[in-house]
Amino acid sequence: xxxxxxxxxxxxxxxxxxxxxxxxxxxxxxxxxxxxxxxxxxxxxxxxxxxxxxxxxxxxxxxxxxxxxxxxxxxxxxxxxxxxxxxxxxxxxxxxxxxxxxxxxxxxxxxxxxxxxxxxxxxxxxxxxxxxxxxxxxxxxxxxxxxxxxxxxxxxxxxxxxxxxxxxxxxxxxxxxxxxxxxxxxxxxxxxxxxxxxxxxxxxxxxxxxxxxxxxxxxxxxxxxxxxxxxxxxxxxxxxxxxxxxxxxx
Amino acid sequence: xxxxxxxxxxxxxxxxxxxxxxxxxxxxxxxxxxxxxxxxxxxxxxxxxxxxxxxxxxxxxxxxxxxxxxxxxxxxxxxxxxxxxxxxxxxxxxxxxxxxxxxxxxxxxxxxxxxxxxxxxxxxxxxxxxxxxxxxxxxxxxxxxxxxxxxxxxxxxxxxxxxxxxxxxxxxxxxxxxxxxxxxxxxxxxxxxxxxxxxxxxxxxxxxxxxxxxxxxxxxxxxxxxxxxxxxxxxxxxxxxxxxxxxxxxxxxxxxxxxxxxxxxxxxxxxxxxxxxxxxxxxxxxxxxxxxxxxxxxxxxxxxxxxxxxxxxxxxxxxxxxxxxxxxxxxxxxxxxxxxxxxxxxxxxxxxxxxxxxxxxxxxxxxxxxxxxxxxxxxxxxxxxxxxxxxxxxxxxxxxxxxxxxxxxxxxxxxxxxxxxxxxxxxxxxxxxxxxxxxxxxxxxxxxxxxxxxxxxxxxxxxxxxxxxxxxxxxxxxxxxxxxxxxxxxxxxxxxxxxxxxxxxxxxxxxxxxxxxxxxxxxxxxxxxxxxxxxxxxxxxxxxxxxxxxxxxxxxxxxxxxxxxxxxxxxxxxxxxxxxxxxxxxxxxxxxxxxxxxxxxxxxxxxxxxxxxxxxxxxxxxxxxxxxxxxxxxxxxx
Numbered sequence: 089x090x091x092x093x094x095x096x097x098x099x100x101x102x103x104x105x106x107x108x109x110x111x112x113x114x115x116x117x118x119x120x121x122x123x124x125x126x127x128x129x130x131x132x133x134x135x136x137x138x139x140x141x142x143x144x145x146x147x148x149x150x151x152x153x154x155x156x157x158x159x160x161x162x163x164x165x166x167x168x169x170x171x172x173x174x175x176x177x178x179x180x181x182x183x184x185x186x187x188x189x190x191x192x193x194x195x196x197x198x199x200x201x202x203x204x205x206x207x208x209x210x211x212x213x214x215x216x217x218x219x220x221x222x223x224x225x226x227x228x229x230x231x232x233x234x235x236x237x238x239x240x241x242x243x244x245x246x247x248x249x250x251x252x253x254x255x256x257x258x259x260x261x262x263x264x265x266x267x268x269x270x271x272x273x274x275x276x277x278x279x280x281x282x283x284x285x286x287x288x289x290x291x292x293x294x295x296x297x298x299x300x301x302x303x304x305x306x307x308x309x310x311x312x313x314x315x316x317x318x319x320x321x322x323x324x325x326x327x328x329x330x331x332x333x334x335x336x337x338x
Numbered sequence: 339x340x341x342x343x344x345x346x347x348x349x350x351x352x353x354x355x356x357x358x359x360x361x362x363x364x365x366x367x368x369x370x371x372x373x374x375x376x377x378x379x380x381x382x383x384x385x386x387x388x389x390x391x392x393x394x395x396x397x398x399x400x401x402x403x404x405x406x407x408x409x410x411x412x413x414x415x416x417x418x419x420x421x422x423x424x425x426x427x428x429x430x431x432x433x434x435x436x437x438x439x440x441x442x443x444x445x446x447x448x449x450x451x452x453x454x455x456x457x458x459x460x461x462x463x464x465x466x467x468x469x470x471x472x473x474x475x476x477x478x479x480x481x482x483x484x485x486x487x488x489x490x491x492x493x494x495x496x497x498x499x500x501x502x503x504x505x506x507x508x509x510x511x512x513x514x515x516x517x518x519x520x521x522x523x524x525x526x527x528x529x530x531x532x533x534x535x536x537x538x539x540x541x542x543x544x545x546x547x548x549x550x551x552x553x554x555x556x557x558x559x560x561x562x563x564x565x566x567x568x569x570x571x572x573x574x575x576x577x578x579x580x581x582x583x584x585x586x587x588x589x590x591x592x593x594x595x596x597x598x599x600x601x602x603x604x605x606x607x608x609x610x611x612x613x614x615x616x617x618x619x620x621x622x623x624x625x626x627x628x629x630x631x632x633x634x635x636x637x638x639x640x641x642x643x644x645x646x647x648x649x650x651x652x653x654x655x656x657x658x659x660x661x662x663x664x665x666x667x668x669x670x671x672x673x674x675x676x677x678x679x680x681x682x683x684x685x686x687x688x689x690x691x692x693x694x695x696x697x698x699x700x701x702x703x704x705x706x707x708x709x710x711x712x713x714x715x716x717x718x719x720x721x722x723x724x725x726x727x728x729x730x731x732x733x734x735x736x737x738x739x740x741x742x743x744x745x746x747x748x749x750x751x752x753x754x755x756x757x758x759x760x761x762x763x764x765x766x767x768x769x770x771x772x773x774x775x776x777x778x779x780x781x782x783x784x785x786x787x788x789x790x791x792x793x794x795x796x797x798x799x800x801x802x803x804x805x806x807x808x809x810x811x812x813x814x815x816x817x818x819x820x821x822x823x824x825x826x827x828x829x830x831x832x833x834x835x836x837x838x839x840x841x842x843x844x845x846x847x848x849x850x851x852x853x854x855x856x857x858x859x860x861x862x863x864x865x866x867x868x869x870x871x872x873x874x875x876x877x878x879x880x881x882x883x884x885x886x887x888x889x890x891x892x893x894x895x896x897x898x899x900x901x902x903x904x905x906x907x908x909x910x911x912x913x914x915x916x917x918x919x920x921x922x923x924x925x926x927x928x929x930x931x932x933x934x935x936x937x938x939x940x941x942x943x944x945x946x947x948x949x950x951x952x953x954x955x956x957x958x959x960x961x962x963x964x965x966x967x968x969x970x971x972x973x974x975x976x
Contacts, residue, residue, distance in 0.1 A: 093796050133838060139880045141807060151718065153499065154408045199881060201886055209525060211405065212405050221469045221510070228460070228467035231480055234466075237478050248471050248503060251502075252405070
């Protein structure tokens with residue numbers, strides 16, 4: 089395990105209207121078993137001890153599923169490991185006396201709220217624009233009424249695994265939300281339940297994404313590489329096809 | 339305070355059907371005029387808010403996270419039970435009801451549990467229709483797995499992320515109603531007070547966590563769907579933000595709180611590795627389908643597990659409980675692990691762990707099938723511990739996971755405050771003294787989709803003449819001032835100790851004295867220790883920052899303050915219950931074999947507490963559980 093000492097360069101910004109800047113902190117008393125966020129907890133306790141306001145960061149479940157944690161660590165969304173959220177990253181992947189730079193997601197559609205916290209409500213609004221099946225409570229047929237091939241259910245699950253963290257946007261040089269949007273579009277386009285609203289859904293969601301200020305996809309594949317749930321960019325291709333088809337046929 | 343559970347007359351299996359056919363309705367024109375406040379957007383809150391909005395009510399919904407999709411239901415792994423009998427293995431509504439009553443160690447209310455079993459099948463249908471990608475068989479039908487405490491396969495699942503998929507389903511339904519303007523959603527808002535007018539719940543005070551502003555909201559009815567209070571233990575499998583604050587404010591406003599000491603310690607979690615630990619991670623109970631739990635037969639045997647031969651391993655669950663083996667209910671499995679570790683057979687550096695071994699399963703099924711079933715859980719374990727469960731057994735230990743106790747509710751899910759409802763984990767109704775695996779998701783969605791939308795009409799049908807009450811009413815002003823005052827005290831205290839350090843100390847007391855086993859002298863001592871620590875908190879807590887920008891320290895301080903008061907109530911509750919049942923194990927009351935010893939003559943009731951003031955002892959009321967259909971017997975899984 090061993091003691092670990094680090095220098096952290098952390099983005100501090102009081103509010104969305106503040107300019108913000110990096111502050112440097114030395115942290116000691118760490119060890120390699122800690123998670124990255126536990127390391128941040130230790131730093132914050134040390135800051136409180138020195139009467140410095142602790143660093144605000146988003147986090148909740150700390151097991152990689154709620155999608156709340158969101159840090160750019162040494163220039164990479166969620167840090168250096170593949171398929172890993174910030175909360176699942178452990179300090180054994182860093183060396184003693186490393187300097188680590190920590191920044192918030194940066195995208196026009198994700199304004200900074202404070203320090204490392206950003207506003208991702210644009211994602212909610214995209215889902216609200218059509219990321220659902222219109223079915224009221226109580227009107228559903230029996231769960232086994234429509235058989236769904238195992239492979240189709242599995243593929244839909246792969247798309248549905250998105251946790252809505254926004255790492256795809258933070259990574260993309262255009263700040264595009266295509267991976268996020270295409271994951272939801274594809275999940276529902278694959279399943280029989282999603283067919284009635286398929287065209288309308290892709291149209292509405294893509295338009296909303298543009299309206300919220302996300303950029304366009306230029307197929308660099310960075311989102312797929314950094315996505316903690318390893319969602320495939322194949323879904324972006326599928327979404328684009330659906331989008332074009334739905335517009336061709338009106 | 340009179341506890342009228344309002345359970346309808348008639349045979350158990352007809353109660354809900356009859357209720358539904360007779361319950362007063364609210365006309366569409368009137369629904370449009372009625373406003374309902376829903377606090378919380380987990381499975382219960384999101385399903386209730388969307389269903390109520392679909393029906394035509396005007397709904398305001400609040401969550402403290404940055405999006406309704408983050409609620410902690412999202413982290414549930416294993417699955418959701420439903421009495422579909424798709425596997426043709428003899429399942430039925432009655433059997434699910436019976437298993438739940440027995441699993442809860444005969445400390446839940448029959449009528450509510452029967453209704454839960456009855457609506458369970460509709461939940462699956464609803465979720466499939468929303469596009470939830472449940473696991474399927476090759477023929478395209480839905481797949482099932484087994485869970486602890488039962489002998490049928492009735493658990494529906496979506497890999498190890500069932501909670502996520504169900505919550506995203508409910509979130510999508512909620513999003514649809516937001517886009518239609520039927521639900522007004524407030525993210526990053528925390529409920530800090532209930533507003534009562536003429537004895538009825540008429541609104542809430544919420545705090546905008548980003549700006550620090552307090553806002554007043556009126557509602558004809560208020561629904562709390564704010565989850566459990568496991569974080570009173572500091573370390574638990576709950577999310578960091580999970581808290582008791584909304585339920586606690588309800589308690590302090592007159593809503594009775596039941597069975598607070600009934601907490602579930604889940605047997606399969608990743609063990610604590612050090613002081614800095616901020617939370618514990620669950621390894622799904624589904625792992626016990628194929629994993630075998632063991633410790634070395636020899637005390638203090640510190641050879642690596644691979645070098646301990648088969649005959650020197652003690653598969654203690656299989657040994658003690660041959661009928662259910664590794665699939666005994668959670669309370670039983672947790673206590674058995676604690677017993678082995680207390681006796682000195684525990685493994686790992688701390689000796690506070692047992693092995694969960696997949697070697698047999700991998701030999702029997704092959705690595706691919708094991709990986710298809712549990713791959714994501716194995717990966718999660720590997721990420722946290724740095725060990726690979728395909729080649730070495732997992733080390734696991736029990737951890738706080740779920741709270742069966744909560745706000746007392748009647749058959750309508752209404753608390754003792756008229757117009758104030760509690761659904762999902764934040765109420766006490768369905769799981770008695772121990773919850774079975776895959777039943778939390780079932781209850782959250784049952785309450786939100788299929789129960790509350792009916793029962794709330796009974797109350798609201800008598801409230802159609804009530805016009806919206808102005809939020810300038812004195813009661814709103816008073817409640818807001820209370821909340822403001824509390825925040826001011828925290829910010830201006832300028833003490834020396836961080837909020838975190840107080841929470842950690844509180845958690846240790848609650849875990850040591852009200853964890854897996856409890857006894858009278860400890861519980862009495864703990865009440866005083868918590869009081870002392872609470873006084874110290876208000877004297878010496880240090881909260882930096884201000885109340886004009888996002889300040890997570892301040893938010894947390896308010897929540898920890900409420901945990902102190904709750905912790906004390908838990909001790910009183912555990913002290914009062916002179917028996918062992920489910921998750922509540924009093925050392926003084928056990929059988930010769932170390933099993934829980936219930937006392938049905940004296941304790942077949944729900945302990946229901948009425949608040950009398952922070953420094954006054956609460957008053958205990960008893961709801962007699964009067965079993966009519968099931969005859970309580972000693973629970974045996976042997």
